[in-house]
Every structure is written in C-alpha cells, then in structure tokens.
Amino acid sequence: MCGIAGLFNLDGAPVAPVSLRGMIRMLGHRGPDDTGIYSRNGAGLAHARLSIIDLASGHQPMCNEDSSIWITFNGEIFNYLELKEELLARGHTFATRSDTEVILHLYEEKGEECVQYLNGQWAFAIWDNQRRRLFLSRDRLGVRPLFYTQTGKTFLFGSEIKAIFANPVVSREIDLTGLDELFTYWCPIPPTTLFRNVHELPPGHSMTVDAGGIATRPYWDLQFAVSPEVVDPCHEASYSDQLLDLLADATKIRLRSDVPVGAYLSGGLDSTMTTALVKKVTNAKLRTFSISFDSAEFDESTFQNEAVHFLNTEHQDLRCTKNQIAEVFPEVIWHTEKPVLRTAPAPLYLLSRLVRNSGFKVVVTGEGADEMLGGYDIFKEAKIRRFWESQPDSKMRPLLLRRLYPYLQNIQNQPDAYRKAFFHINVDPKLQPFFSHVPRWQLTAKLKTFFSNEVRAQISADDTYCKVRKGLPESYPSWNSFSQSQYLETKYLLPGYILSSQGDRMAMAHSIESRFPFLDHRVVEFASKLPASLKMKVLNEKYLLKRCAKGLIPPSIANRHKQPYRAPEACSFLEPAARAYMDDLLSPEQIRRDGIFDAPAVTMLVNKFRKGAAIGTKDNMGLVGIISTQLLIHHFINHFERRMAPHDA
Amino acid sequence: MTLNDELRAFVTDSFMFGKPYEGFADDDSFIEHGIIDSTAVMELIAFLENRYRIKLLDQDLIPDNLDSVNGLARFVESRLPPNLTGAYDASRIVLGT
Numbered sequence: 022m023c024g025i026a027g028l029f030n031l032d033g034a035p036v037a038p039v040s041l042r043g044m045i046r047m048l049g050h051r052g053p054d055d056t057g058i059y060s061r062n063g064a065g066l067a068h069a070r071l072s073i074i075d076l077a078s079g080h081q082p083m084c085n086e087d088s089s090i091w092i093t094f095n096g097e098i099f100n101y102l103e104l105k106e107e108l109l110a111r112g113h114t115f116a117t118r119s120d121t122e123v124i125l126h127l128y129e130e131k132g133e134e135c136v137q138y139l140n141g142q143w144a145f146a147i148w149d150n151q152r153r154r155l156f157l158s159r160d161r162l163g164v165r166p167l168f169y170t171q172t173g174k175t176f177l178f179g180s181e182i183k184a185i186f187a188n189p190v191v192s193r194e195i196d197l198t199g200l201d202e203l204f205t206y207w208c209p210i211p212p213t214t215l216f217r218n219v220h221e222l223p224p225g226h227s228m229t230v231d232a233g234g235i236a237t238r239p240y241w242d243l244q245f246a247v248s249p250e251v252v253d254p255c256h257e258a259s260y261s262d263q264l265l266d267l268l269a270d271a272t273k274i275r276l277r278s279d280v281p282v283g284a285y286l287s288g289g290l291d292s293t294m295t296t297a298l299v300k301k302v303t304n305a306k307l308r309t310f311s312i313s314f315d316s317a318e319f320d321e322s323t324f325q326n327e328a329v330h331f332l333n334t335e336h337q338d339l340r341c342t343k344n345q346i347a348e349v350f351p352e353v354i355w356h357t358e359k360p361v362l363r364t365a366p367a368p369l370y371l372l373s374r375l376v377r378n379s380g381f382k383v384v385v386t387g388e389g390a391d392e393m394l395g396g397y398d399i400f401k402e403a404k405i406r407r408f409w410e411s412q413p414d415s416k417m418r419p420l421l422l423r424r425l426y427p428y429l430q431n432i433q434n435q436p437d438a439y440r441k442a443f444f445h446i447n448v449d450p451k452l453q454p455f456f457s458h459v460p461r462w463q464l465t466a467k468l469k470t471f472f473s474n475e476v477r478a479q480i481s482a483d484d485t486y487c488k489v490r491k492g493l494p495e496s497y498p499s500w501n502s503f504s505q506s507q508y509l510e511t512k513y514l515l516p517g518y519i520l521s522s523q524g525d526r527m528a529m530a531h532s533i534e535s536r537f538p539f540l541d542h543r544v545v546e547f548a549s550k551l552p553a554s555l556k557m558k559v560l561n562e563k564y565l566l567k568r569c570a571k572g573l574i575p576p577s578i579a580n581r582h583k584q585p586y587r588a589p590e591a592c593s594f595l596e597p598a599a600r601a602y603m604d605d606l607l608s609p610e611q612i613r614r615d616g617i618f619d620a621p622a623v624t625m626l627v628n629k630f631r632k633g634a635a636i637g638t639k640d641n642m643g644l645v646g647i648i649s650t651q652l653l654i655h656h657f658i659n660h661f662e663r664r665m666a667p668h669d670a
Numbered sequence: 671m672t673l674n675d676e677l678r679a680f681v682t683d684s685f686m687f688g689k690p691y692e693g694f695a696d697d698d699s700f701i702e703h704g705i706i707d708s709t710a711v712m713e714l715i716a717f718l719e720n721r722y723r724i725k726l727l728d729q730d731l732i733p734d735n736l737d738s739v740n741g742l743a744r745f746v747e748s749r750l751p752p753n754l755t756g757a758y759d760a761s762r763i764v765l766g767t
Contacts, residue, residue, distance in 0.1 A: 467704050470689050622687035629684065637709025 023081070024048025024069040024529075025093040025167075026179040027146055028188065029155050031232055034174070036065035044177075044184040045069050047665070050356075051095070051180060051529045057081050059091050064148045064155060066093040071532050073097070073382060075119040076279050082148075085125045086114060089150050092128075094121045095180050096143030096165045097536070099274040104138060128156070133227055136240050140274070140542060144222075146178060154231040161241045162389070162540050163224030163516025166525055170219045176230050181526075182219055182358050186661055192218070193658055195617065201480040202488075203360055204646065205466045208517025210488050212237075215359045215653060224516045241542070242494060243511055245504035246550040257568065260555055263547065265569040271541035272298040275385055282536075283308040283381045285372070286336070287586060288324030290563060290570065290578060291387030291396070293332070295538050297573040299385055300332055309334040310376050310384065312341050312368045312588075319587050324578055331575040339375045341368040343589045348598035350648070355656050355664070356526040360649035361518075362465065362642040365588045369527040377531040384528070388519060389539030392511040393548035395503070395556025396563045396583055403457035403506050404557065421560070454493065455486055457506030462486070468643050471626070473619045489513070503553035511545075591630060591644035603627075606651040615654045618647055677742045680717055685710050696739035711736065718742070724749040 026044040028036055041058040045067035049056075052069030059066045059082040068081035074097070082093045098104070101120035104127060109115070113126040120141075127135040128147055133156060142164035147156045157178060159167045169178040172190050179185045186193055196217040199209035212220035222228055225241040252260070272295060276282050284296045286309040299307055309329060313322035322338065329336040346367040353367050354360070376384060391397045409418040452459050469477065492512075497505060528535045538544070548556075551565065558564040567579050594603055605611060607627055609620035626643055630636060656664065671679075674696055682690050685705050700706045706714065714736060715726050724746070735745040 463704065464707070470687060619687075619689060622689050625683060625687045634684070634713060637707045637713075639707050640709070 023071050023095045024051030024180045024184070025067065025095045025144065025146060026184040027064070027066040027093060027148075027155075027177070029065075029148075029176040029230055030063040030174060031176065031230075032174040033063040033153075036060040036063065038065070040188055041065045041067040043187045043665075044179060047183040047187045048180055050532060053532050055080060059084075059093075059148075062150055062153060064150075064153075066091055066146060066148055068093045071382060071534065073278050073280055073534060074101075075117050078117040079119040079121060081121060083117070083119070083121050083125065085129060086116075090125055090128065091148045091150070092121060092125050092145055094124060094143065094145040096141060096145070096160065097277075097534070098123055098139050098141040098143065099277060099536075099541075100138075100140040102277070133229070134240075136227060142536070142540075144180060152231070154229055156227065156229050157222060158227040158240075159222045159224055161225045161542050162511070162520070162545065164520055164525065164535075164537065164540060166521060167222040168214065168219055169222060169228075171235065172218070176235070181356075182214065182216060183355075183657075183661075183664070185219060186657065187665060193661060194218075195654065195658065197476060197479050199359075200476075200617070200650070201469070204362075204468050204472075205462050206489070206513055206517070207362055207465065208513060208521075209359065210492070210513065210517075216657070243508055243545070243549055244494065244496065245500045245508060247499055247501065252552050252555055257555065257565070260551065261565055261569040264544075264565055267541070267544050267547055268294070268538055268569070269298055269302060271538040271544050272385065273302045275536040275538055275541075276303060278383050280382050281308070281380075282383045282385060283310060283376060283379075284334070285309070285384050285386040285535075286311045286325055286328055286334070287387070288321035288328060288578065289387070289584065289586075290566065290574070290581075291390035291539065293324075293328045293387075293574045293578050294390070294566065294570050295385050295387045296328065296332055296334065297570070298538065300334075301573065307332070307334045308379070308381065309336045310339070310372060310379070311336070312339050312372050314341055314368075314589065316589060319589060321584060324581065327575045327577055337375060337379060339368070339372050341371055341588070342596075343593040344596040344598045345371060346589060346593040347596040350593070350599070351602055351652050351656075352530070353527070354649050354652040356530045357522040357649075358526070358653070358657070359522065360646050360653055361522050362468075362646045362649075363588070364590055364593055364645055365586060366523045366527050367593075368588050369523055370530055373528045373531040373533040376533050382532065383534045383536065385536050385538065387539060388524065388535075388537050389515070389545070390563065390566060391585075392507060392515050393539060393545050394551075394563045394566045395507070395553070396566075397510060398583070398585065399457055399461065399510065400503060400506050400557060401560055401562060402460075403502065404560065407456070407502060452486070454490065454497065454505065455509065456502060458509050464639060465642065467639055468646055471618050471622050471643055471647060473616060476617055501553055503556065504549070507549075507556075590641040591636065591648075594644065594648060595630065602652075603648070606648065606655060611651070615651065615659075617650055617654070623647055673743045673746060674739055677746070678739045680721075681705065681714075681739060681742075684713060684717070696743075698738055699733070700737050701733065714742075718746065722746050722750060 038058055038060055045056055048069045052071045054072040055070035057068045057080055066082040082091045084091045098120040101123040104123050108126045115122055127138060136158050142160045144159045144165040144167035166180055168182050168185060170185055170191055177185050177188055185191055194217040196215055199213045199215040202209045202213060211223035214221050226237055226239050228237040284299055284307060286292050286296050296309055311325045314320040346364050349367050349370050353370050405421045412418060448456050448459050524535060555565040562583055570579050607623055609624060612618050612620040612623050719726060735741055
C-alpha cells in the first residue's frame with residue numbers, strides 16, 4: 022500500500038522534479054519505506070512506498086521492458102500470481118516479483134481493458150510515453166482513493182488531496198456543493214469533493230488524459246438480479262456452500278504478502294468470520310486487534326474475548342476514552358479531508374497506530390458484509406416501513422419498530438405515537454426510488470440549519486437528490502426494494518465514508534493496509550444475484566452468512582443482535598483534550614470569518630452541550646459536523662502551509 | 671411574555687438554534703416540519719415538567735399535546751393550578767427555571 026501523485030503538462034512543458042517531490046512528501050504516512058519519482062516528456066509520476074510484496078525490487082515508479090510505459094500504483098492485485106502465469110505464457114518477461122509489474126504487462130496486452138482482469142484494490146496511473154497519454158484507474162468498490170484537478174494546462178493527481186495542494190498553482194477553496202452533499206448523504210457524491218475544482222475519480226472508473234482532454238468512463242457497476250423471493254431449502258445449502266468457497270478463496274488470496282498479516286476483530290459477525298477464515302486457510306498463529314470502550318453502550322469486548330478464545334488468536338485491545346477521541350480528532354480530519362458527522366473514525370485512527378506499533382503493516386477486516394449480505398439496520402427499517410405502508414391503519418405492524426435499534430435508548434423510550442411519526446411511511450412518490458434512505462437523508466439535511474444565510478442562499482434547494490437520481494443504473498427500477506437500498510448504500514456511503522473516512526484514511530494515517538475479503542468482486546457479484554430473502558430472512562439479517570459461519574465462529578456471535586460500530590459522540594468534545602482547539606475554532610469571530618456556519622446558532626448548540634441538556638442524534642451530528650468542518654478549513658484553507666515540509670512552503 | 675411566547679422561545683432556541691424557518695406558526699406540527707427528533711421529545715417533556723412543575727403521564731405523551739406551540743400551551747394551561755391559568759405572564763410567576 023502506498024501513496025501516488027503526479028502531474029502532466031498538456032503543453033509538453035517539462036515537469037520539475039521538485040514539484041513531484043513536494044507532492045509525494047505530503048503522502049509520507051502512506052508510504053514510509055521508499056520514495057521515487059519519474060519525469061519525462063511533460064509528465065511526472067511520484068510514489069511513496071509501503072513495502073509489502075517483493076520488498077527488494079518493488080521500487081516505483083516502475084517501467085516495462087523498453088521503458089515506454091511507466092506506472093505509479095497504490096494497492097494490491099490479489100490475483101497477480103495467476104495473471105503473471107498467463108502473461109509469462111504469452112512471452113512477457115518480468116524483472117521483479119511484484120504485482121505492480123503485472124499491471125504493466127497486462128496493460129501492454131489488454132490496454133485499458135486490463136482493469137477487467139484485476140482482482141484487488143487499486144488506484145494507479147500509467148504513463149504511456151509513446152502516445153503521450155496518462156491512464157488512471159480506481160478499483161471497483163472504491164477501496165483506494167484517487168483525486169485530480171486541472172489548472173490551466175496542467176493536470177495533477179494524488180492519493181490524497183493534500184498532495185495536489187502541495188503544488189502552489191492549485192487554489193484551495195471549499196466547494197459548497199460538496200458541503201451540501203455531505204450534509205445530506207454523509208459524503209460528497211463523486212466527482213465532487215469538499216474542495217472547489219478538485220475531483221474524485223469515482224469507484225469502478227478509469228480515465229485517460231491526453232492533449233485532447235480528460236475522458237472518464239465506468240468499467241464496472243453493481244448489478245442486482247430480480248430473484249425469486251422463495252428459496253427451496255435445498256438450494257439454501259448450495260448458496261451457503263458457494264458463498265463459503267468464495268469467501269475462503271477471497272481470504273486466501275488476501276493473505277499474499279511478504280510481511281505478516283493481522284486481523285481486526287470487532288466482536289461482530291463479519292470480522293469474526295474473516296478472522297475465522299484466515300485461521301481456516303493458514304496454520305500460523307494469528308494476531309488480532311480490537312477497540313473497546315468504557316461505556317457499555319459502545320463496548321463489545323465481551324464478544325471480542327469470546328472470539329479470541331474460540332479462534333485462539335494472539336490479541337491486543339485498545340481501550341479508547343473520550344479524551345483520546347478529542348485529542349486525535351484534529352489529526353483525524355487532516356486525514357479524512359472532509360467533515361464527518363460521527364466521531365467513529367477517531368478510535369480507528371488510534372487502532373491503526375497500535376497495529377503499526379506492534380510491527381504490522383497489513384490487516385484483514387470485515388467491511389462490505391453489511392452492504393452486500395444485508396446487515397444494516399437501514400435495510401431492516403425499510404422492510405418494516407414497507408410492511409406497514411401496505412396497511413397504514415394497522416395497529417400491530419408498527420410494533421415491529423420496537424425491534425429496531427435496541428441499542429438506542431432514545432428510540433426505545435419514546436412514546437409509541439412518536440415512534441410511528443418518526444419512521445414515517447408516507448414518502449413522496451417522486452422519492453420512492455430512495456424509500457430506504459429518505460429518513461436518513463432528510464434527518465441529516467436538517468443540519469443545514471446551522472449554515473450561514475450566505476451559504477444557504479448559494480446551495481441548491483431544488484430537485485432533491487437529482488445527482489443521485491441521474492447516477493442510477495437503467496435497470497434500477499426493475500430491482501426489488503431491498504436491492505435498491507443495497508445499491509444506494511454500497512454506491513455512496515461505502516466508498517464515501519466507510520472505506521475512506523473510517524477505512525483507508527484512518528489505516529493509512531499510520532501506514533496500515535486493510536484488506537477486505539467481503540469486497541472481493543466475485544463475492545460482491547455473487548451476493549448481488551442472491552434472493553433478498555437469503556440476505557434478510559424476515560428480520561434476521563445476514564441470514565446466509567450466518568448459515569455458512571456455523572461451526573466456524575462462536576454461536577453467541579452468530580446469534581447476537583447486530584450492533585453497528587459506534588463510538589462516544591460529541592460529548593467527547595467536553596473532555597480536557599478538546600479545550601486546546603474548541604474555543605478557537607468555534608468562537609463567533611472565527612465562525613464568522615470562515616463564513617460557513619451561523620455564529621449564534623453554533624453558540625447555542627455548544628451551550629446546549631455544555632449545559633448537559635438531552636442530546637439527540639441531530640445535535641450530535643451537528644456538533645461533530647461543525648467541528649470537523651472548521652478543522653477542515655483550519656488545516657486546508659487557513660493554515661495549509663504549516664503542514665508542508667519547510668523547504669516546500 | 672405570554673405562555674405561547676415562552677414555549678415558542680424554548681422550541682426555537684432548543685430545537686431550531688435561534689433560526690426558525692420563515693413563517694413558523696404556532697399551529698405548525700413539530701414532527702411534520704422536522705423540528706424535533708426522538709431525543710427532543712424527551713427534552714421537551716423535561717422542560718415542561720421542570721418549568722411548570724407538572725407531571726406528564728404516559729397517556730399525555732401524544733402529538734395532540736406536544737406537537738405544536740398551541741398544543742403545548744393548551745396542555746400546560748390545562749395542568750397549571752387555577753390561579754395561574756388565564757392571562758399567563760411568565761415574568762410574574764415563579765415556577766421552575
């Protein structure tokens with residue numbers, strides 16, 4: 022795992038090595054083991070390396086046999102050994118043992134279609150010197166990040182936006198569309214980012230850049246099948262066997278590494294399953310890592326301990342406090358490069374530090390199972406709301422809402438009449454394609470109350486969800502509602518928040534590479550063809566996964582009620598460690614200077630927290646969103662030069 | 671300050687952070703306009719119990735009583751001691767704070 026950056030002067034002007042060095046230096050945390058640059062013919066590539074495969078000869082940027090094609094690559098190609106065999110058979114010669122070189126030769130062989138053959142997680146740029154063309158690509162699900170911009174005749178790209186900003190020709194301004202989208206969907210919708218004129222290459226897309234301009238195209242998208250809802254029990258066993266075989270192979274190829282691989286173990290079904298699969302395919306002693314909390318509301322250590330005992334792993338736990346969350350939060354936002362509405366990334370930042378300090382560079386983790394195999398409460402909630410919608414006068418159907426969110430006391434304690442009202446079922450017909458997500462998006466959008474009048478006047482209020490609607494596949498209306506909600510979750514929240522703000526950015530902050538067996542595209546494509554009833558049987562989430570996990574994980578974990586990963590929220594900012602920045606960032610003067618939020622409204626919200634008033638979801642998200650936005654402005658707009666190495670500034 | 675004024679100020683400050691939408695009326699439903707969420711209901715109940723020294727029973731927790739400024743005012747009026755109903759003046763009455 023690594024950091025990549027580069028630039029391309031479309032007019033052929035030479036690229037100064039100092040520019041490339043300045044960019045890649047900003048990504049040192051992604052690749053502390055080695056750096057390299059290449060520039061020629063108006064193009065330049067840079068690389069910061071985290072050595073995992075072929076430690077001795079995997080230096081990048083790397084070229085093909087005749088030096089006509091160069092690559093800078095962040096990620097892993099897990100099927101590189103199989104691809105290499107085929108390429109050798111076709112006459113290619115290899116100078117290294119790396120997966121990087123496999124991409125180069127595959128590109129020679131297949132051109133831009135090479136990405137169709139890759140099983141992995143990647144962001145790379147290939148410079149084709151003869152054609153004077155840059156080819157960039159990002160993996161199917163968006164595990165690895167890639168950003169770009171064009172200013173005048175110069176195209177720049179990087180694993181993180183900070184690398185692009187290291188080039189002084191790039192201006193740094195907040196993009197209000199990105200902000201508006203984040204305060205609706207929890208993430209900007211690619212190619213929009215939080216910075217004006219800086220774009221994100223969407224997952225499953227490739228792009229070419231040459232004198233003719235920039236062309237972006239999708240090479241893969243999620244496609245769900247219209248499946249029979251009733252499954253013969255005999256077929257259930259077959260589906261379960263197929264899923265287990267796929268997961269075992271997905272895990273096996275994700276253990277390909279020249280350094281030891283550890284595993285995250287949250288105490289939930291997914292990470293316990295991936296850990297069990299690692300144990301199933303290797304005999305080596307496995308190191309596992311987890312987070313625990315003092316507050317019982319968030320803590321899962323009982324289940325973590327059960328999993329450790331059952332799977333016999335060598336385990337390390339990070340006991341995370343609210344004060345630690347407050348302490349690292351500014352650094353967390355330096356890495357996320359966008360606001361967050363939850364503090365949940367902060368403990369993961371601390372966890373990756375623990376893993377790194379324990380001598381590990383690679384972990385296997387369980388992300389992706391909830392999206393593809395039907396684990397999230399939002400799917401369950403939508404199912405109950407649909408069930409209720411079919412008989413709106415029913416007194417019994419809404420009672421099912423009690424079964425939702427047993428871990429949220431607010432929901433459990435509220436009067437029935439209110440519970441019904443909050444889980445409204447009367448969705449505007451125009452919004453039916455988003456039925457599952459409308460309550461979440463509408464609740465989040467309420468946070469825009471805190472925006473200043475100037476910002477509110479500039480963000481578009483018309484044609485709700487227009488951009489998401491335009492991005493839906495043609496076949497979307499023919500899918501069942503369960504698949505539709507899976508698509509929305511997998512297409513937007515997964516790459517835009519789970520795999521980035523909680524995933525890549527928190528792990529790579531401490532040079533840790535995460536690998537995700539559930540996001541192997543073969544698993545994803547298999548899951549997308551499954552009948553919805555095998556994902557959530559009545560209200561039993563991840564039904565098929567539980568079935569194939571039998572015997573591999575402790576029954577108590579297979580049968581427990583799903584508890585999503587959560588951390589102590591905005592109350593963390595009342596801790597001593599937050600004093601160092603809260604008063605400055607949220608002072609009425611600073612809020613007015615930065616211009617995004619309404620100063621009196623922010624003061625009222627902060628006072629409400631300090632008074633210890635009852636704090637709900639909206640208030641929590643509001644305060645975390647405001648602090649993180651102010652930190653973003655602090656780091657990237659007001660004081661970016663402070664973060665650059667002295668000789669770059 | 672009338673009872674309506676006081677309740678309206680509480681709702682505006684606590685749930686709308688001093689930024690009521692244009693045309694916010696005393697009959698507007700808090701739920702329909704997304705003014706309160708599940709926690710806000712609890713906060714609202716705590717405020718009523720503390721400020722007006724009244725006790726809300728389970729059967730009181732219905733939108734008719736709690737879902738608009740006017741609904742709240744009617745409900746509070748019905749629970750205040752007889753000497754405090756009618757021309758309510760918040761500055762004159764020593765209740766909870």
